[in-house]
Amino acid sequence: DTGVSQNPRHKITKRGQNVTFRCDPISEHNRLYWYRQTLGQGPEFLTYFQNEAQLEKSRLLSDRFSAERPKGSFSTLEIQRTEQGDSAMYLCASRIGVNTEAFFGQGTRLTVV
Amino acid sequence: RKEVEQDPGPFNVPEGATVAFNCTYSNSASQSFFWYRQDCRKEPKLLMSVYSSGNEDGRFTAQLNRASQYISLLIRDSKLSDSATYLCVVTRTGNNFNKFYFGSGTKLNVKP
Numbered sequence: 152d153t154g155v156s157q158n159p160r161h162k163i164t165k166r167g168q169n170v171t172f173r174c175d176p177i178s179e180h181n182r183l184y185w186y187r188q189t190l191g192q193g194p195e196f197l198t199y200f201q202n203e204a205q206l207e208k209s210r211l212l213s214d215r216f217s218a219e220r221p222k223g224s225f226s227t228l229e230i231q232r233t234e235q236g237d238s239a240m241y242l243c244a245s246r247i248g249v250n251t252e253a254f255f256g257q258g259t260r261l262t263v264v
Numbered sequence: 265r266k267e268v269e270q271d272p273g274p275f276n277v278p279e280g281a282t283v284a285f286n287c288t289y290s291n292s293a294s295q296s297f298f299w300y301r302q303d304c305r306k307e308p309k310l311l312m313s314v315y316s317s318g319n320e321d322g323r324f325t326a327q328l329n330r331a332s333q334y335i336s337l338l339i340r341d342s343k344l345s346d347s348a349t350y351l352c353v354v355t356r357t358g359n360n361f362n363k364f365y366f367g368s369g370t371k372l373n374v375k376p
Binding site for chain 2: 182184186191192193194195196199201206207240242244249250251252253254255256257258260
């Protein structure tokens with residue numbers, strides 16, 4: 152499968168715990184995005200990487216959130232001290248070029264209990 | 265004001281019907297436009313890009329009106345399998361940013 156891959160697919164965690172998600176984009180795609188989606192809403196932008204550089208972060212991304220893309224390939228999104236409001240689907244997308252379509256991974260569904 | 269606005273629906277239509285979705289975007293500097301389809305609890309998948317001249321792919325027709333900042337999607341001869349949420353997507357690029365803006369989605373239910 153040469154699409155965008157996200158792990159884990161599902162994560163249930165207790166409030167206050169840290170969680171980390173991984174995204175493996177399509178190999179030649181230099182642009183990588185993280186989005187968050189809650190029920191009944193469209194995906195909301197969290198952060199954007201071009202190669203290994205994190206060029207933009209949303210104001211939605213509080214200090215508890217951090218993302219990395221150390222070698223310009225896979226990316227990780229960490230949430231520290233999770234809160235119930237963090238429960239959502241976390242989607243990763245990648246693309247090549249400036250105005251091309253983005254391809255999404257299947258997402259990581261986070262439930263904070 | 266939201267970057268992209270869509271009628272959330274749901275649109276409940278019988279098989280074979282023609283249905284149209286509309287979307288407006290707020291920033292005239294927006295550059296690329298797409299319709300994505302999202303099935304329940306799945307990731308969004310590209311349905312079609314939207315070009316200024318309008319474009320068609322089988323039963324699907326997309327239109328863009330830059331002057332009115334308006335995008336539409338027309339589905340002819342609806343199938344049960346068309347039931348999904350349709351997301352309007354707009355992109356904008358600057359020196360250090362490159363973002364997709366999503367509408368909240370329009371839900372379509374096609375009934376037998």
